[in-house]
Amino acid sequence: MGDTVLDRVRAWRRQHAAEVLAGFADLLALDNVTGDVPALRRNADEIVSRLRARGVEAEAAGPDGVAPLVVGRVPARAGAPRLGLYAHYDGQPVTPADWSTPPFEPALVGPGGDPVPFPGAGEPVEDEWRLRARAAADDKAPVVALLTALDALAAAGVEPEVELLLCLEGEEESGSTHLGELIAAQADRLAAEAWLICDGPVQQGNAPQVVLGVRGFTDLELTVYGPVADLHSGHYGNWAPNPALALARLLASMKDAAGQVTIDGFTADTRPPSATDQAALDAVPPVEAGLLDRLGLAAAEVPGSRLLERLMLPSLNIRGLRAADVGPAARNVIPASATASIDIRLAAGDDPQRLLDRVREHVRRQGYLVLDREPTEGERRAHPAIARIDARVGYPAARAPADLPVVGHLIELAARAAGEPAVRLPTFGASVPLHHFGQVLGTPTVILPIANPDNNQHAADENLRLGNLWYGVDLFALLLATPWRP
Amino acid sequence: MGDTVLDRVRAWRRQHAAEVLAGFADLLALDNVTGDVPALRRNADEIVSRLRARGVEAEAAGPDGVAPLVVGRVPARAGAPRLGLYAHYDGQPVTPADWSTPPFEPALVGPGGDPVPFPGAGEPVEDEWRLRARAAADDKAPVVALLTALDALAAAGVEPEVELLLCLEGEEESGSTHLGELIAAQADRLAAEAWLICDGPVQQGNAPQVVLGVRGFTDLELTVYGPVADLHSGHYGNWAPNPALALARLLASMKDAAGQVTIDGFTADTRPPSATDQAALDAVPPVEAGLLDRLGLAAAEVPGSRLLERLMLPSLNIRGLRAADVGPAARNVIPASATASIDIRLAAGDDPQRLLDRVREHVRRQGYLVLDREPTEGERRAHPAIARIDARVGYPAARAPADLPVVGHLIELAARAAGEPAVRLPTFGASVPLHHFGQVLGTPTVILPIANPDNNQHAADENLRLGNLWYGVDLFALLLATPWRP
Numbered sequence: 001m002g003d004t005v006l007d008r009v010r011a012w013r014r015q016h017a018a019e020v021l022a023g024f025a026d027l028l029a030l031d032n033v034t035g036d037v038p039a040l041r042r043n044a045d046e047i048v049s050r051l052r053a054r055g056v057e058a059e060a061a062g063p064d065g066v067a068p069l070v071v072g073r074v075p076a077r078a079g080a081p082r083l084g085l086y087a088h089y090d091g092q093p094v095t096p097a098d099w100s101t102p103p104f105e106p107a108l109v110g111p112g113g114d115p116v117p118f119p120g121a122g123e124p125v126e127d128e129w130r131l132r133a134r135a136a137a138d139d140k141a142p143v144v145a146l147l148t149a150l151d152a153l154a155a156a157g158v159e160p161e162v163e164l165l166l167c168l169e170g171e172e173e174s175g176s177t178h179l180g181e182l183i184a185a186q187a188d189r190l191a192a193e194a195w196l197i198c199d200g201p202v203q204q205g206n207a208p209q210v211v212l213g214v215r216g217f218t219d220l221e222l223t224v225y226g227p228v229a230d231l232h233s234g235h236y237g238n239w240a241p242n243p244a245l246a247l248a249r250l251l252a253s254m255k256d257a258a259g260q261v262t263i264d265g266f267t268a269d270t271r272p273p274s275a276t277d278q279a280a281l282d283a284v285p286p287v288e289a290g291l292l293d294r295l296g297l298a299a300a301e302v303p304g305s306r307l308l309e310r311l312m313l314p315s316l317n318i319r320g321l322r323a324a325d326v327g328p329a330a331r332n333v334i335p336a337s338a339t340a341s342i343d344i345r346l347a348a349g350d351d352p353q354r355l356l357d358r359v360r361e362h363v364r365r366q367g368y369l370v371l372d373r374e375p376t377e378g379e380r381r382a383h384p385a386i387a388r389i390d391a392r393v394g395y396p397a398a399r400a401p402a403d404l405p406v407v408g409h410l411i412e413l414a415a416r417a418a419g420e421p422a423v424r425l426p427t428f429g430a431s432v433p434l435h436h437f438g439q440v441l442g443t444p445t446v447i448l449p450i451a452n453p454d455n456n457q458h459a460a461d462e463n464l465r466l467g468n469l470w471y472g473v474d475l476f477a478l479l480l481a482t483p484w485r486p
Numbered sequence: 487m488g489d490t491v492l493d494r495v496r497a498w499r500r501q502h503a504a505e506v507l508a509g510f511a512d513l514l515a516l517d518n519v520t521g522d523v524p525a526l527r528r529n530a531d532e533i534v535s536r537l538r539a540r541g542v543e544a545e546a547a548g549p550d551g552v553a554p555l556v557v558g559r560v561p562a563r564a565g566a567p568r569l570g571l572y573a574h575y576d577g578q579p580v581t582p583a584d585w586s587t588p589p590f591e592p593a594l595v596g597p598g599g600d601p602v603p604f605p606g607a608g609e610p611v612e613d614e615w616r617l618r619a620r621a622a623a624d625d626k627a628p629v630v631a632l633l634t635a636l637d638a639l640a641a642a643g644v645e646p647e648v649e650l651l652l653c654l655e656g657e658e659e660s661g662s663t664h665l666g667e668l669i670a671a672q673a674d675r676l677a678a679e680a681w682l683i684c685d686g687p688v689q690q691g692n693a694p695q696v697v698l699g700v701r702g703f704t705d706l707e708l709t710v711y712g713p714v715a716d717l718h719s720g721h722y723g724n725w726a727p728n729p730a731l732a733l734a735r736l737l738a739s740m741k742d743a744a745g746q747v748t749i750d751g752f753t754a755d756t757r758p759p760s761a762t763d764q765a766a767l768d769a770v771p772p773v774e775a776g777l778l779d780r781l782g783l784a785a786a787e788v789p790g791s792r793l794l795e796r797l798m799l800p801s802l803n804i805r806g807l808r809a810a811d812v813g814p815a816a817r818n819v820i821p822a823s824a825t826a827s828i829d830i831r832l833a834a835g836d837d838p839q840r841l842l843d844r845v846r847e848h849v850r851r852q853g854y855l856v857l858d859r860e861p862t863e864g865e866r867r868a869h870p871a872i873a874r875i876d877a878r879v880g881y882p883a884a885r886a887p888a889d890l891p892v893v894g895h896l897i898e899l900a901a902r903a904a905g906e907p908a909v910r911l912p913t914f915g916a917s918v919p920l921h922h923f924g925q926v927l928g929t930p931t932v933i934l935p936i937a938n939p940d941n942n943q944h945a946a947d948e949n950l951r952l953g954n955l956w957y958g959v960d961l962f963a964l965l966l967a968t969p970w971r972p
Contacts, residue, residue, distance in 0.1 A: 221816075232916065238800075
């Protein structure tokens, strides 16, 4: 496709901006809080109906009681290569009191957050305006961008050069509990050269990016025990063992002052960055100085380290601590137990079950009896150190090779759509269960985000910058209209 | 007093047990969480009114906004020696969800915790029953025991041989902030041969005891800082420093695996036990095996150590930990801060201000900027490790000479009241601001506890064993009715 087609797509969407925004707003007005299956089914039905109206084969698939998977196929010229496009139509829960406007009453706002009236037919819109509503960015934006791209290409009389398979999930914000089964049930209809995961934001500063992977996730809760009940710290302090101190010592044994996890074998399975990964990594513009400033930090955990390099390693993060009380509610006790809640982010190569086993083994080596339940009276009397570990086996990371052919193609298209060079990011920090596509379908997965990085994802006043919507429209139009040979 | 008077006291309180328990329950139904001045004033007024009804001169003294000191005098025959009796009427905070019955709805329970109906007039009660409510043991029990002893002696027509001065505090569980001033303001009314501090429990195994000292107390809250707000652990985990881990490392640096505090100079001022202290200590029956069993422990912090010997050293106790959330509320964040609440028990010789300074200096030596307030933005950007220490300067320990004359007298009375030999204990584990009596009034202080050792003091389901209430009644009756020459 020459830029004439891109020019025609742009001219069409400028001309029809009012209509596109009205259609987007109607879709956002359908509340879509994750877990609310009846509401999500209304969203799925609306999306299926919009797809079919544009000649896309589509249906809402899956068992009753589960938010359906919208499966579709954009037909293309005979012999066209196949790519898959994933997005999700469910959204995070909302706390309306925290929002400037109700989360399911879409509002158009200027850069300062002031309301802007929705435009009339043919009226121009500004790239810096935002459409504010739950899921405007995460993750209905790609759905609307695709529908708009299809309209623009149809108006230009362009037949797709790529057959696009669709997989729109309704459970992403609930942990994608059924995604594996839903994909497996549709496996014969989902075979593609690669799956493109349209979720998450573009670069800080809004440069386009193609992301090769995500971190995996697993978590555990670690409790250590002292006396059977909280004890008076005067009568027994210095004599009865204190589990809060034991927990502190145990946690301190897991990561050293240099920020390195000291659990034996913690990074044993981690796939080191390949030379091309490293090259991609080196090419990403540094963000660290800005981050330190924004986060109010003097230094990173490993001073001077790059965020991206640290994301290529598995992390052990204490996400919460609890023992008795602090502040005005503090009582002078030796707590009966102390708990740390820990999440582990996996890098490519790490296995969630094996990492959890290594944590367990580490705790054992510190002299603990490790249980997955409360200790019995007999165990308490027999073992001076008892730890309970409640682990939840999560899912692995995913990382596509940086030299995968489709990656180069997408980098090119993204740069053309955005009018500036696109970043090839080795991994996202976030965890998304991308492994389903790899494990079930045997297909490489690549992330192709369109949303602005300041979209307030998961929070109040979620919004999509209109310029990012247009970037998505142009990108998807190019993806469909550009001949490509895998 | 011959045992005929003791017999009459016993007969009276057996006959009137129902009435005594009902009066006790009414007093416990007055909520008395330390710091709640209006509630505490209601308690003080009720106690004053009960004392006056028994011919005791009593008043609630002290400035507005402070839980009053109940000061009183039980008149005696002319020329009688004077002793002082201290107790406190405030209680620890409560977490009602942890209680089997609401903390301010007193319940009578059997030895297994099963409810027992309150007896009707003249009905017998069992020594092993417990009265469960906040402050049942700590420390309204002595107040009720004294009121009952006065009733029993009046019924027996016995005139006191000892003039008993009373000092009932309302701020003990908040650190006795005003006790020094309140005592100083009443100093001319509080001159006595010795002050008897009625607080804490008798021996493990319930043998009576007279205690020569207490530990001092001081406390602090230690907060370490990470990013300005909780951060997504996927996007930033492994790069942004985690304050929960930093806190764990800092706490682990304060006490080693052998149970020894590793803060420089922590025991430098501690007075070692004298030869008579050591002799008294050696004479105390060992309690450790029973304690380990009751507390569900395999070993003491220093395995094989004696409780009493550990109490002769200052302690550093983590009484609470907090960072973000654990359990179902846990979120995948790097917490913005992490806090430990710490109490320090002082041994004879230790100074609270000096000990706090040594903790601060230790934290500094671990590389922290130590503040006593929230860090500024500039401080956050300049210092990778910032700790906030909110210290409350407490009070020193107290320890009376083991050969003080009043001690021998009390040992004798306690043995008669209990019907078994009484223990002369060098120090309690608990902290009571005894030093005020010594420093302000120049009077020796000795502790005369009545509560059962398994009273769940400071915790949920606090309770007083009825047998211990009767011990208190008999002991105070003997104290008032037995002629004594200092």
